[in-house]
Amino acid sequence: MINLLDLDRQQMRDLFTDSPYRGSQLFAWVFGKAVPGLDAMTSLPKSLRAELSRGYTISYPEHVEVQASSDGTEKHAWRLHDGLIIESVLMPEKSHWSLCISSQAGCAMGCAFCYTATMGFHRNLETSEIVSQVLSLLRLYPDRKIRNVVFMGMGEPLLNYGNVVKAIRILTDPDGPHFSKRRITVSTCGIVPALEGICRETEAALAVSLNSPVNAVRERLMPVTRKYPLPELLDALKSCRLPNRRRITVEYVLVRGINDSVRDARELVRILHGLKVKVNLIPFNPWPGCPLEAPDPEAVSSFEEVLKDSPYAVMVRKEKGRDILAACGQLAGGAQARGEKARVPHGGAHD
DSSP states (O other), X not given: OEEGGGOOHHHHHTTOSSOTHHHHXXXXXXXXXXXXXXXXXXXXXXXXXXXXXXXXXOOOOEEXXXXXXTTSOEEEEEEXXXXXXXXXXXXXXXXXXXXXXXXXEEOSSOOTTOGGGGGOEEEEOOHHHHHHHHHHHHHHOTTSOEEEEEEOSSSOGGGGHHHHHHHHHHHHOTTTTOOOGGGEEEEESOOHHXXXXXXXXXXXXXXXXXXXXSHHHHHHHOGGGGXXXXXHHHHHHHHOOOOTTOOEEEEEEEOTXXXXXXXXXXXXXXXTTTOOEEEEEEEOOOOTTOOOOOOOHHHHHHHHHHHHTSSSOEEEOOOOOGGGTOSTTOOSOHHHHHTOOOOOOTTSTTO
């Protein structure tokens, strides 16, 4: 059985060579209305639904757990068909919600500050497993305005390039969830060969995890630097063609005694010369067993002040969900990682 959640609009149209408009109808039911099954597609003839049911299905991962933080953030865990657990994070903003989703089960990048790295890498997520994180929560919370989708959860999105690109096309389709391309962000550790393509093919916002202006220090924090050294990454970012008034977000995780000095800040300003970027400072979020430490608040403030006196906009990210290991770099497979029995409260997290 083929999961319809794995097909984009053109693939659905190709199912109906004599009447491709039926494919567009099918797409709107599957992704626009997020129906759970073929029987709900009342604009399609019963005979056509019966024929489709012999080879196609709509299959979502199992929603196995939701944890609510004291700040309103929610961490949702999903069990995939092979038993693997992935996580998504739903974050409240002033007038809307932002959703952080995963693109892989585990991660192969081995970044020293990331809890997901301790899981190792299991596999890429299918397109259906990516978009279902969004569709499931849109159905579960119809009264919430989920406006932003960020690929900042488990995994490196650019190492699952084809499925991530297809998922973005589905999520931004006018007959699907119809998210603005400006409201979709892909965060990467810097897979150089894929950077130009992801900007061109999706027009999604791009965020790059930099974390040190010194190649040797970045290599210590991010082993991917051995394959794609910092100068090569910076050259690739300069080559990315961005839509008007769009800037690349440079994500910088501040770790005590490693990359959080005023000297590091000044060097960061120097190497960013010529790039259209804004800087997002992220104080390191500790997790169980990690030898790294969060920076002192004074160090964060001093680092920020250097950047404020530069051409680049800077913001210190207010971390959410730290008490449930849902903040940046803290995702690691939910109930599976803790060895606990999963639980889902009836009616969602706030009932």
